[in-house]
Amino acid sequence: MSFNVENIRNQFPILSQEIDGNPLVYLDSAATTQKPQTVIDAIVSYYTESNSNVHRGAHYLADKATRLYEGARDTIASFINAASREEVIWTSGTTESINIVANGLAHQLVASDEIIVTEMEHHANLVTWQQACKKSGATLKVAPMNDKGELDLVAFEALLNSNTKLVAMPQVSNALGTINPLDRLIPLAKSVDALVLIDGAQGIAHGNVDVQTLGCDFYIFSGHKLFGPTGIGVLWGKKSLLETWPVWLVGGEMISEVTYQDATWGVLPNRLEAGTPNMAGAIGLGAAIEWFMALDQDAVLEYEKELIRYATERAEAFDGLTIVGQAENKVGVLSFNLDGHHPADVGFLLDKQGIAVRTGDHCAQPLMNRLGVPGTARASFSVYTTRADIDALFNGLEKVKSMLG
Numbered sequence: 001m002s003f004n005v006e007n008i009r010n011q012f013p014i015l016s017q018e019i020d021g022n023p024l025v026y027l028d029s030a031a032t033t034q035k036p037q038t039v040i041d042a043i044v045s046y047y048t049e050s051n052s053n054v055h056r057g058a059h060y061l062a063d064k065a066t067r068l069y070e071g072a073r074d075t076i077a078s079f080i081n082a083a084s085r086e087e088v089i090w091t092s093g094t095t096e097s098i099n100i101v102a103n104g105l106a107h108q109l110v111a112s113d114e115i116i117v118t119e120m121e122h123h124a125n126l127v128t129w130q131q132a133c134k135k136s137g138a139t140l141k142v143a144p145m146n147d148k149g150e151l152d153l154v155a156f157e158a159l160l161n162s163n164t165k166l167v168a169m170p171q172v173s174n175a176l177g178t179i180n181p182l183d184r185l186i187p188l189a190k191s192v193d194a195l196v197l198i199d200g201a202q203g204i205a206h207g208n209v210d211v212q213t214l215g216c217d218f219y220i221f222s223g224h225k226l227f228g229p230t231g232i233g234v235l236w237g238k239k240s241l242l243e244t245w246p247v248w249l250v251g252g253e254m255i256s257e258v259t260y261q262d263a264t265w266g267v268l269p270n271r272l273e274a275g276t277p278n279m280a281g282a283i284g285l286g287a288a289i290e291w292f293m294a295l296d297q298d299a300v301l302e303y304e305k306e307l308i309r310y311a312t313e314r315a316e317a318f319d320g321l322t323i324v325g326q327a328e329n330k331v332g333v334l335s336f337n338l339d340g341h342h343p344a345d346v347g348f349l350l351d352k353q354g355i356a357v358r359t360g361d362h363c364a365q366p367l368m369n370r371l372g373v374p375g376t377a378r379a380s381f382s383v384y385t386t387r388a389d390i391d392a393l394f395n396g397l398e399k400v401k402s403m404l405g
């Protein structure tokens with residue numbers, strides 16, 4: 001199989017539009033990816049041909065919707081190589097998934113426990129654990145990184161001890177693009193029997209994820225960062241943990257027996273999925289993963305590496321630009337600042353040229369403080385990004401520089 005970016009772009013209808021007379025240059029895929037036609041079609045087709053409430057009705061449409069919805073769960077399970085489909089829990093996204101794990105762990109946390117996160121955390125994986133520690137009296141420890149944005153493995157190891165209850169860390173930093181060496185970090189965490197949660201929000205679209213090979217306990221991601229719809233995400237967790245932990249939401253679908261006085265809980269995955277689920281979202285995400293899996297994964301990785309290599313080369317040659325996050329191993333994320341200019345102004349003036357980047361703290365305020373910057377402008381790439389998009393970014397930045405003086 002080969003990789004043809006024009007062929008891929010043609011499948012994303014949104015990319016062919018113009019913004020104020022300029023062709024759209026979409027460089028904000030770390031915030032959310034665009035959706036291929038096949039995903040849009042799967043959602044439209046669900047509502048036009050299959051919509052019904054799942055699991056409940058004894059009729060044709062209910063059965064059809066249930067098969068599609070549960071089929072999407074099978075697609076996820078095979079995509080991440082889950083040991084069983086019961087370990088795949090639908091959530092609204094990464095944020096909710098992390099909160100479900102925190103809720104489950106809360107009953108076990110005691111004051112002597114320690115939780116380790118990293119300096120490059122998104123607020124979703126920082127605030128959740130910070131609050132869990134506040135409630136339980138446990139200690140939150142923050143694993144440091146170097147100035148390039150790479151975790152310090154020696155310092156990480158030194159933080160681990162027999163009190164370490166959980167290590168929660170990102171596979172990939174949303175703000176810097178750093179790919180963390182999970183093959184080294186997870187075994188270290190496991191050497192002290194800590195639970196390991198991987199925030200895969202930024203990692204899932206950039207590599208083959210095999211949760212069994214990784215050896216973590218929880219792997220979490222959002223559908224919208226993987227060409228799927230918003231409002232749907234995944235919590236993968238080891239069955240032995242998920243089936244014994246306290247439930248999250250209570251109500252319909254997640255119960256076994258109910259009396260006026262009491263209730264017992266059903267089995268996984270329903271145990272953690274109370275209420276009518278996001279059926280169209282799950283089916284859309286299933287379609288997105290099937291679409292993504294059909295691409296040559298090695299070619300995708302190679303292509304993205306080439307894009308970030310090219311963008312970095314252009315950035316290094318650009319007078320007055322500072323790259324924020326220079327890890328050796330990065331996905332297609334280029335965070336940067338233009339000397340003397342606020343990232344918001346840079347983003348605004350790029351937008352006027354049809355170039356979409358994200359600016360600000362990227363939901364990582366402590367990381368920005370650690371790096372001593374108010375924020376950054378961030379260009380992030382995906383399978384539909386071209387070298388021409390990157391050229392457009394740097395041509396746009398030349399204009400920004402001349403406008404800002």
Ligand SMILES: Cc1ncc(COP(=O)(O)O)c(C=O)c1O
Nearest residue numbers: 093094095122124174201202222
């Ligand atoms: C690394 C990381 N973690 C967590 C999240 C939160 O994801 P969501 O807003 O989809 O819940 C994001 C979103 O940008 C992210 O990049």
